[in-house]
Structure formats: structure tokens, C-alpha cells
Amino acid sequence: MILGIDFDNTIACYDGLFHALASERGLIPDELPTDKTAVRDYLRRAGKEDDWTELQGLGYGPEITRASPFPGVVETLRYATEAGTEIHIVSHKTRTPYRGEPHDLHAAARRFLGHHGISPALIPADRVHLQPEKEMKLQRIGELGCDIFIDDLPEFLAEPAFPHSVTRWLFDPAGRYPEEKRFARFISWEQIERTFRDTVSA
Numbered sequence: 573m574i575l576g577i578d579f580d581n582t583i584a585c586y587d588g589l590f591h592a593l594a595s596e597r598g599l600i601p602d603e604l605p606t607d608k609t610a611v612r613d614y615l616r617r618a619g620k621e622d623d624w625t626e627l628q629g630l631g632y633g634p635e636i637t638r639a640s641p642f643p644g645v646v647e648t649l650r651y652a653t654e655a656g657t658e659i660h661i662v663s664h665k666t667r668t669p670y671r672g673e674p675h676d677l678h679a680a681a682r683r684f685l686g687h688h689g690i691s692p693a694l695i696p697a698d699r700v701h702l703q704p705e706k707e708m709k710l711q712r713i714g715e716l717g718c719d720i721f722i723d724d725l726p727e728f729l730a731e732p733a734f735p736h737s738v739t740r741w742l743f744d745p746a747g748r749y750p751e752e753k754r755f756a757r758f759i760s761w762e763q764i765e766r767t768f769r770d771t772v773s774a
């Protein structure tokens with residue numbers, strides 16, 4: 573079994589981090605929901621697009637270790653590893669942000685994985701694939717021969733170039749896509765782990 577997993581918003585949860593970064597800088601009211609999208613929408617409505625750009629550079633860069641793995645993700649990876657699964661992280665991530673300070677986003681992602689005991693502890697460093705372009709991410713998923721790929725974006729899973737042999741699982745922790753019928757949809761990593769256990773023991 574070869575399992576591929578997206579990184580941003582599938583393994584790494586940024587909701588608390590972006591709320592904290594914005595709140596510490598006095599950019600949002602404290603009562604704003606602890607949700608990355610809510611922070612982004614608030615700053616855009618307030619005409620603070622530049623602040624949002626700066627926060628993203630920090631959140632995906634030097635401050636990334638303050639983001640958290642989603643609950644249950646580390647346990648699922650541990651189970652899968654012990655079950656003999658070959659796990660790869662395949663992420664679409666530019667080396668530096670599109671705008672703002674040139675933080676090294678690849679080094680930051682690897683620091684997050686080390687800090688939270690994911691890689692190299694559970695996933696060797698050479699199985700962490702940070703691809704600067706979306707097309708390279710699709711290609712890598714195919715080259716690796718993933719049996720299952722997990723991602724938080726239905727539009728990515730629905731890409732015409734997505735390798736057809738791969739079973740696609742949608743991670744939807746905020747319940748944004750209740751109508752999605754094309755892919756199995758999961759609202760938690762606990763749910764993913766249960767289905768994964770059934771899959772490998774079938």
C-alpha cells in the first residue's frame with residue numbers, strides 16, 4: 573500500500589496560528605472565529621490585504637511550528653507505518669512566497685514535520701515531496717504509484733491530469749463540501765484512520 577498525503581490544510585492546520593498572528597498584531601477583533609478563512613476575509617474586507625500577505629509569509633515560514641497537526645493525523649501515520657504502508661507527503665509549495673519577504677517555505681515545512689514528530693520519525697525525509705508547481709504535484713503522485721491520495725481541495729482531486737488509478741479521499745474538516753459525491757469525504761483523521769484500517773485489512 574502506497575499512501576500519498578497533501579501537506580497544507582490536510583496535515584498542517586493553520587486556523588489557530590493565523591488567528592494568533594493577526595490578534596497579536598491588533599489586526600482583528602479577538603471574537604473573530606478561530607478560522608484561517610475568517611481571518612483572511614476580515615482583513616480583505618478591512619482593506620488590509622498587505623497585512624494578510626505578510627501574515628501568510630510568516631505563517632507558512634518562520635512561525636510555522638506554531639501551527640498544529642490536525643487531531644489524529646500523527647496517530648494515523650503511526651498506525652499506517654506499523655502496518656507497512658509506504659507514506660509520501662506530496663505538496664504544491666513554492667520555495668518562497670509569491671509576494672513579500674522571501675522566507676524559505678520548504679525549509680519551514682520540513683521544520684514543522686520535525687517539530688511535530690512526523691518526519692523523519694514516521695516518514696523519511698526523501699518521501700516528503702514539495703513541488704513548486706501544481707502540475708509537478710500531479711505528476712509526482714502518478715510516478716509514486718499512490719494507491720490512495722488525501723487532499724483538502726476537491727478541485728485538485730478533480731484535475732483532469734489526476735492519475736486515474738489513484739483512489740482519492742477528500743479531507744473536509746470544516747464541512748465545506750457536504751454535496752461532494754465524486755470522492756469519499758472525511759471530516760476527521762479519526763474517520764480516515766477507521767476507513768484506512770478497513771482498507772488494509774480487507
Ligand SMILES: [Mg+2]
Nearest residue numbers: 578580581724
Ligand atoms: Mg492542501
